[in-house]
Amino acid sequence: MNQVKRVLSFLMLLLVILLVCKVSFAGVILHDPTWEVPGGYVQVPLGISPAHSGGKTWDYSGFNSNAYDALYYVIGDYDYDSGPPEVWTFNPAGPAIGTSLNGMTRLHYDTLNSNLSGGSIAWSNHIYIYNAATLSNQIYEARFILSVYDGSGNPASLIEASTLTGMDALVGGTHQIIGDFTANWQFELSNMGVGNWNAAMLFFDHLSTNPSDSLQSSVTRAFYFTSAQVPGDFDADGDVDGTDISNLITDASLLDLEFFAGNFGRVN
Numbered sequence: 001m002n003q004v005k006r007v008l009s010f011l012m013l014l015l016v017i018l019l020v021c022k023v024s025f026a027g028v029i030l031h032d033p034t035w036e037v038p039g040g041y042v043q044v045p046l047g048i049s050p051a052h053s054g055g056k057t058w059d060y061s062g063f064n065s066n067a068y069d070a071l072y073y074v075i076g077d078y079d080y081d082s083g084p085p086e087v088w089t090f091n092p093a094g095p096a097i098g099t100s101l102n103g104m105t106r107l108h109y110d111t112l113n114s115n116l117s118g119g120s121i122a123w124s125n126h127i128y129i130y131n132a133a134t135l136s137n138q139i140y141e142a143r144f145i146l147s148v149y150d151g152s153g154n155p156a157s158l159i160e161a162s163t164l165t166g167m168d169a170l171v172g173g174t175h176q177i178i179g180d181f182t183a184n185w186q187f188e189l190s191n192m193g194v195g196n197w198n199a200a201m202l203f204f205d206h207l208s209t210n211p212s213d214s215l216q217s218s219v220t221r222a223f224y225f226t227s228a229q230v231p232g233d234f235d236a237d238g239d240v241d242g243t244d245i246s247n248l249i250t251d252a253s254l255l256d257l258e259f260f261a262g263n264f265g266r267v268n
Helices: 002-021 200-205 242-250 257-263
Strands: 042-046 056-061 068-081 087-091 096-099 103-106 120-131 136-150 173-176 181-191 215-218 220-227
Touching: 068 136, 068 181, 096 120, 103 120, 181 200, 200 215
Parallel strands: none
Antiparallel strands: 042 056, 056 181, 068 087, 068 173, 068 220, 096 103, 096 215, 120 136, 136 181
């Protein structure tokens, strides 16, 4: 009972501070993208590479939904710093494709050719490939398609990244993970304006290229997440503190005071 009285006194003090300072509080915190997932997961690959026919397919399972509040799957690239120490950093700007002679080109989120409600996101750009027959570079269309399916094999409805506070809009779209899912990655190339798309490696192999030239591509996945909520963590920032008391002042029915007192100061 004494602990409840102390919390009540603190509530009154904080209310005065809020009124005087007009403090505003942040909402749910979306953590920076990471390759790891709280609670772990299992991924099983199928296929040679995203540039080959059929692309690269990943089966994801084993998520522990108690370890986070919300979990999102995104596609991008990575930046490498040899250090020391050696550091790999997720780059949300999109996948990349190119050749050893002309270098890599970044693909950009393509809203026109994406179908988020149908489970697919597209990134596109133009790339140059050296033509050995004309002894000059020729321009081609390039794209990357992410297709996501739920645990039943149906297209998973995706979310526009720009609608989620804290998620970089450059990733284009995201899949909110509810359970097991499958993702297919596919790089494709086409002649300009023709629209006859083929797997990038198959297309490249049929071109008249320099024997020393090779097709290169780069893509990775990452996860955004919000922390699992602690009882009394009304703003979902991973702890129970003064910012949560502001919610309790507004609506004291949210939580029993004695229960709140027992969790006050707890961090997830």
